[in-house]
Amino acid sequence: MPLTRPSETGAPLTISGAAHELGITVDTIRYYEKEGIAPAPGRGPDGWRRYDADALSWLAGVVMLRGTGMSVQEMREYAAAYRAGSTPQERLAMLEAHRETVMARLEGVHRHLAALDAKIARYREHQDGSARSAAREPRAS
Structure with a gap:
């Protein structure tokens, strides 16, 4: 801002x-x-x-x-x-080093997010499959 x-x-x-x-x-x-x-x-x-x-x-x-x-x-x-x-170049080096740390952390977050998305997709597939098979099963009266 x-x-x-x-x-x-x-x-x-x-x-x-x-x-x-x-x-x-x-x-x-x-x-x-x-x-x-x-x-x-x-x-x-x-x-x-x-x-x-x-x-x-x-x-x-x-x-x-x-x-x-x-x-x-x-x-x-x-x-x-x-x-x-300190010179602007020295402070720039500090900020660039921090940026590398942030980028590495961000890559890790993206990997974890992809794994989370895959797990959510598996749960949704399971729910959809369970709902379809429940709809096909005849009900006991």
């Missing part, structure tokens, strides 16, 4: 607004910040967190990486590399 602006008005969002926008919980955002995966956002005059477009974009990336199964430890390493000034 690309985020181009923090809100319709351009004003930064509160943590609850950011959580709603990203489809995650406030506790999840706080956890990512505590773990160093997401940088702490600026704060408004009231002391509340305020998430601007950059903060939302970073969090959206974290949500995407987590959705692909990247571990919290790997996300910490990626964020640390970014903060340490």
Whole structure:
């Protein structure tokens, strides 16, 4: 989900607004910040967190990486590399390595799905066969 602006008005969002926008919980955002995966956002005059477009974009990336199964430890390493000034090529290598992991997992899921589909088909064939033979059998009165 690309985020181009923090809100319709351009004003930064509160943590609850950011959580709603990203489809995650406030506790999840706080956890990512505590773990160093997401940088702490600026704060408004009231002391509340305020998430601007950059903060939302970073969090959206974290949500995407987590959705692909990247571990919290790997996300910490990626964020640390970014903060340490790693080159785009170094971060690209990290993402490409993760992509390979995701693709391998996806291939496994496809194999399991094919096996599940075959098992469902066998059950349906059995049910259809049982229903046909029950319809042909004469009933005892």
